[in-house]
Amino acid sequence: MSRHPLDDDRIDRDLLARFAFDEARFRADRDAILSGRLTAGSHTVQGPIEPAPEVAVYDAEDEAARAAGEAALRAGEVASVVLNGGMATRFGGVVKGVVEVFDGKSFIALKAEDTRRAAERFGAPVPFVLMNSFATQGATREHVQSCGRFGLEEAQVLEFEQSISIRMNPDGSLFIGDDGKPSYHAPGHGDFFACIRRSGVLETLRGRGVKYLLFSNVDNLGATVDPWVIGRHVLSEKTMTAEVTQKQRTASGKWDKGGAPALLESGRVQVVEGFRFPADFPQEKLPDFSTNNMIFSAEAVERDVPLDRYLVEKKVDGRPALQLETITCEASASLDPDGRPVFALGLLRVPREGARGRFYPVKEPVDLDANRGKLKERLEAAWS
Numbered sequence: 001m002s003r004h005p006l007d008d009d010r011i012d013r014d015l016l017a018r019f020a021f022d023e024a025r026f027r028a029d030r031d032a033i034l035s036g037r038l039t040a041g042s043h044t045v046q047g048p049i050e051p052a053p054e055v056a057v058y059d060a061e062d063e064a065a066r067a068a069g070e071a072a073l074r075a076g077e078v079a080s081v082v083l084n085g086g087m088a089t090r091f092g093g094v095v096k097g098v099v100e101v102f103d104g105k106s107f108i109a110l111k112a113e114d115t116r117r118a119a120e121r122f123g124a125p126v127p128f129v130l131m132n133s134f135a136t137q138g139a140t141r142e143h144v145q146s147c148g149r150f151g152l153e154e155a156q157v158l159e160f161e162q163s164i165s166i167r168m169n170p171d172g173s174l175f176i177g178d179d180g181k182p183s184y185h186a187p188g189h190g191d192f193f194a195c196i197r198r199s200g201v202l203e204t205l206r207g208r209g210v211k212y213l214l215f216s217n218v219d220n221l222g223a224t225v226d227p228w229v230i231g232r233h234v235l236s237e238k239t240m241t242a243e244v245t246q247k248q249r250t251a252s253g254k255w256d257k258g259g260a261p262a263l264l265e266s267g268r269v270q271v272v273e274g275f276r277f278p279a280d281f282p283q284e285k286l287p288d289f290s291t292n293n294m295i296f297s298a299e300a301v302e303r304d305v306p307l308d309r310y311l312v313e314k315k316v317d318g319r320p321a322l323q324l325e326t327i328t329c330e331a332s333a334s335l336d337p338d339g340r341p342v343f344a345l346g347l348l349r350v351p352r353e354g355a356r357g358r359f360y361p362v363k364e365p366v367d368l369d370a371n372r373g374k375l376k377e378r379l380e381a382a383w384s
Contacts, residue, residue: 005030005166005174010182019134019164020198026165029309029324034172043276043310047265051286054269055244055261055347056236060228060356069231076124077211078230079298080115081196084108084140084218085133085162085186090364095139097130097218101368102376107218108143110379112150112157117383118225125156126225127205129213131195133162133186160199162191167314167321178317185314189292190326193305206298213296215328221375222353222360223293224382229348229358230295238346239300240332242271244288245352245359255283259290259329261347269345271329275310288349290329291359296343305331305342355381 005011006023016023032038059065072078084097091099097108105113112128119126132140141159144150149157167175167183177183192215196202205213212230216223223243233241247256258274260283271290277283307326314321334342350358357378362368 003173005168005172005182008174008182010174010176011166012182012184015134015184016164019161020195021164021166025309026324030168030172033168033311033322038309038311040311040313043308044278045264045272045276049272049277049281049285050263052261052263052269052288052347055288055349056232058228058232058348058350058356062228062232065231065235066228067231068234069227069229070122072212072230072234073118073122073126073225073227074124076126076209078225079127079129079205079210079213080111080225081129081131081192081213081215082108082111082218083189083192083216084130084136085189085191087133087135087186092365095136096362097136098139098143099368101221102372106143107221107362108140109147109150110221111218112152114221114224114379114382115156116151119156125153125208127208127210128152128157129196129201129205130157130159131162131189131192132159134164134184135186137161158201158204160195160201162186162189162195165324167316167323170320170322175316175319175321183316183321185323187309187323188325189328190307190330192328193301193307193331197302202298202301206302211298213298213301215294215296217292217361219362220291220293220358220360222358222378223291224358224379226356226358226382229350232348233295233297233346236346238344239297240343241295241346241348242329242332243291243293243348243350243358244271245291245350246287247283247289248352256289257283259292259327260286261288261290262286268333268341269347270332271345273310273327273330275312288347291350292329293350293358294328300343303336303342305334307331307334354378
């Protein structure tokens with residue numbers, strides 16, 4: 001058996017300690033990989049896959065939902081949680097959140113402005129919460145401070161840290177990058193649940209009366225603080241609402257891929273991450289896919305949320321490297337020790353684009369160049 005990665009003296013143990021490396025789980029996962037119990041294919045969904053039978057639809061004319069959302073905002077019951085973690089690799093090594101989108105404003109600045117405008121409109125604080133990783137924390141903190149917290153009060157801006165892990169070679173040995181150092185990575189945004197609890201941020205929010213967490217990626221500026229979306233969650237009495245949008249064909253003629261709501265053989269509806277579908281599964285069979293915008297009832301997030309780790313193969317410095325990740329949407333499948341769902345899942349089909357569009361992902365610089373105008377129009381419409 002190859003030398004255990006954690007026995008290598010090139011490991012930065014201070015870094016691992018600062019970002020809550022889970023050594024016991026890493027050792028167990030590595031053992032599972034080496035024994036063949038955990039493979040890239042072991043996460044593939046088995047059995048029939050059908051469209052989710054019940055999906056609520058965004059309706060801006062639904063006054064009951066709007067009123068419920070506005071009441072929650074006026075009561076200070078809503079916080080905006082922005083995923084600003086990951087590895088900062090697909091934007092040329094620059095932390096995406098601090099990149100200018102338009103008018104000299106970054107992704108984080110525009111997310112914060114949307115939060116500030118909502119707080120001003122409804123007369124109550126809307127905490128702005130950032131989940132940073134070891135790769136994004138430094139540049140993000142500097143950016144927030146240099147921009148004067150974007151006009152937000154100091155207490156309104158909170159942050160917590162995503163955990164860290166280490167890449168391995170396919171044989172389970174330590175992956176060493178071309179720089180001669182171990183290759184660390186952020187192990188997926190499923191970290192959200194454990195990290196917001198462990199950091200004390202969830203307790204702080206609950207102490208301020210926050211009941212609902214509006215969760216979105218830093219690059220999706222369409223996920224504004226929308227009273228109707230919040231109200232739909234409140235009225236549904238669900239504890240997890242996943243925003244989905246209808247699939248389209250891309251420029252290549254292929255259907256959008258990604259996480260999608262589905263009815264599985266278990267009889268449960270869940271949001272299944274895209275790489276878990278069989279390779280030959282016809283994506284057009286499922287009409288919707290996940291925007292990765294979600295609303296969680298804060299009380300439910302106080303519970304332990306057990307998530308499976310998935311083995312993902314990456315190319316790092318041109319070589320295969322293994323890493324383990326957890327995915328937020330898979331919380332829809334989480335069961336407590338008694339076998340009961342941790343979250344009651346609701347699905348909400350939202351507009352993709354336009355004045356109320358809630359899905360504007362920007363994964364690479366070319367996406368930003370192509371969408372600057374649309375993003376400005378979208379936010380101006382939301383703030384008018």
